[in-house]
Amino acid sequence: MSPDKKLRSSDWFGKSGKDGFIYRAWMKNQGFPPDEFEGKPVIGICNTWSELTPCNAHFRELAESVKRGIWEAGGLPLEFPVMSLGETLIRPTAMLYRNLASMDVEESIRANPLDGVVLMCGCDKTTPALVMGACSVDIPAIVVSGGPMLTGKFRGEDIGTTDVWRFAAEHKVGDLSTEAFREAEGAMCRSAGHCAVMGTASTMASMAESLGISLPGNAAIPAVDARRKVLAHRSGRRIVEMVEKDLTLSEILSREAFLNAIKINAAIGGSTNFIVHLTAIARRIGVPLALEDFDTYGSQVPLLVNLKPSGEYHMEDFYYAGGLPAVICELQDHLSQEPVTANGKTLVDNNRDAPCYDRDVIASIEEPFQREAGITVVRGNLCPDGAVIKTSAASQELLRHRGPAVVFETIEDYHARVDDPELEVTPDSVLVLKHVGPRGYPGMAEVGNMTLPKKILRQGVDDMVRISDGRMSGTAYGTAFLHVSPESYAGGTLALVENGDMIEVDVENKRLHLEVSEQELQRRRTQWNPPPHDYERGYVRLYIDHVQQAHLGADMDFLAGGSGSAVRRESH
Template structure:
């Protein structure tokens, strides 16, 4: 059987003028000629290192461990940068630029001489953007996450990002001073890595492990733990073998893999942002997936991982208790255990010997941490195309609730009014925030878990029903309805809600309705005026023109569907 020609040889295997052009300038880095002869697969290292993305700021060091593994296995590593999305710094929201970063990744891979790719991901949007871009090219691909940071310590207690919302409330009512808050911020982020709870970053790391795109334990090994570098080394060795096996992404990202990922997300109480990103990835690789799948495949899965914000502990603790393999083993009777993964083994083989070392951290199907988990997908006249809520992070007594709407027309209106003592609101009301969807903000920011009014916090109110067409941080919690689709900025029903309207939330029956007559609905529709957004150039203009709605993954319509890794015509 003849050996398959490496893709990189379409560049480096040329003779004459083209060969000189493709190889000579590469040799100015001290690379010997034999590296270009086709004996060693070229492995692209797609690195999102950036000092403006603190979650990924240790990636230079991690990449060196990865390269060692590639060299050991007989590969030729070449590192390249792509746009890095730092959730805590970038304005107006990293989600606005997820699709742009995915385009950067896709075209960087397709246009350059590489036979396989390792995606180095950490902060929230870096994982989906890299996977989306790579899926559109479909080379052998492996994901290496950066790992969670070590848990913080503040005044004798463990703290992490999910505590920000509690500290913010304490600060608002005067229980913490600004000096206290500075001590908090210095204590919380005490090591390299992304957020310590099961926020979006760790949810994304768990997602790729459940999909089969990452090696076992990728999701939970702390960033500062030496075993993270060992994992990187092993990932480097494995990607070389994947190229030899021609184990491309489409062979891993099957319908079964996506169903597994949804069930695992339920078991860990993962971020609601998971829905948007998994949907977008599925559409890139060509797998049919819709909003109802998230409710259906998570409905039988309780909360297994006792990790904040749905539980009590931290991702670091989850690793010590057995990590994702132990969690997945607890729900294995529901999983497609025959789904193949990047290490060449099935999910079932990868978790067969996993053990739980701490039942306070990892529950069972019979004795779960919480009976309700996963994603509740709501439908009704307020969200014809769907809305979502995370039951494990909500207040049980509010999951069936009817209340009077208190409406904020946009984020600026919310900020101006929420702490006004004259605001007509009580704990039984429903807070409604409009114009924070994909087009309305634009970019769909994480403002859906609106902070409660100061006067209610002072009364001891801890939670209220909140509804928006935006997102919330994976570290957030509360009875929060998100991703209302279609969004208000384009005339979705949310745009028609007025102060004083009654809204009925019924999570057990998966419904969300505005209690007005159809005649009144129609009258309000006639008077609706679309939001005028002041963006006339550049990427944001493209985003507004091409982005689809939340139930479709907030991707660009022209990017859906894998287009393969063909080599474009030479320009020399």
């Protein structure tokens, strides 16, 4: 820390008189000796532990490792809770509350005597929420992810979250008994941690490492591996050093760091949710990032990682094969060497000689698993502000396709009719789901990878073209066009699609086109009204009124940028 810059916490604990007395006296009821308040950096541990968030249920123990590192480096660790978002239980979707959690994080950091913060992230939305909130305050911060769970084991087979969709489809048509279905349920999640595949949680942990806001190796160490605790301990040490050097998030998160993350995400076959979250983070820290950047810098990057849902293996295998450092090593000639990372070195310097131990899991850049496998951005009259598709998880024969629309007006309409034997649908049809975007759901739920109609599954078909303004689980797969913008609830063209309309998809030429004349679309638009919402109060009302479209990160319009770390009013 520069000699002319004082610790932020000294505005609380360094005060004399009544105010200083109050700040220190009440803290001392926890047994802190007086010298803990004499010029030591105060480090907040922002903990998303919750028994309602199974992915993060081991965080109380992991936080103890962080604390040991902070004490060891001469800091004062103070743990605090924030809203925790678990994908599996929270309704209607955790994405609805990402922005609320980010506000909780931002205000908790700003309002308290913290010089730096350790962000304990795990389940999908906890990582972007914590990073977004911390960016808006911009004090030194470091991410510690919770790590993936061990690979599931079921009847001699390795399984993970991706297999849920397969098991559900097999159970639907009677190929998997209810007894076996329940047996698989008990065999999949056999340790602490988040999803064992390259879903959104692992993508977010990889994002933190590739942005440089975590220590090297953060992405893939299994949750129950002792080395996860070692990384947490070292992160506790490092955050104290970051405070001393005044290494803030804005010093790390340059545009070049974001472009590095886009390239790495393509190489690992990361989730499409990466786009929404990275865009929101960029807008909080003030870095220009457009939807085209994901295409320009990511769509031509080869797929180097053979992980489900795009491949065969699991996160545990990825770690043993060398993890994200081995991928970064392969990509080093394609990455910017300018951005500094949390440990003070560049991303390339950290990983220049990282070894790979298994080429079945991590390919070389000379012999990748796919030559071009990043997330592709498509446009057309159906999505003038863009839509995305994860080509590595799609069926190659469907990347160029033309078929009639089978339209579901809402998610309730979909559930009511998808398995109706009378549904007019063929394998060539294009399934269209409306009103599941940021405002329409609300919350932009992970329903874009619609399960196929039962009558189609019984024909042995396992993929169809699907289009929606919603998202897809990072653990899912299929030829799904997602994040259609503007969304249908906002009056986008998607709202005007009718059964039987022909839709053309051409991923190579980045085109998604509704074969309906502009005159006919205008006629339909005059007769269209958005479905009514019954949210009249509270946070959800605020969300609907202020959430931005997917191509802008689905953040609230009033949350772009940040207010910094200053507290404008004294408390006493």
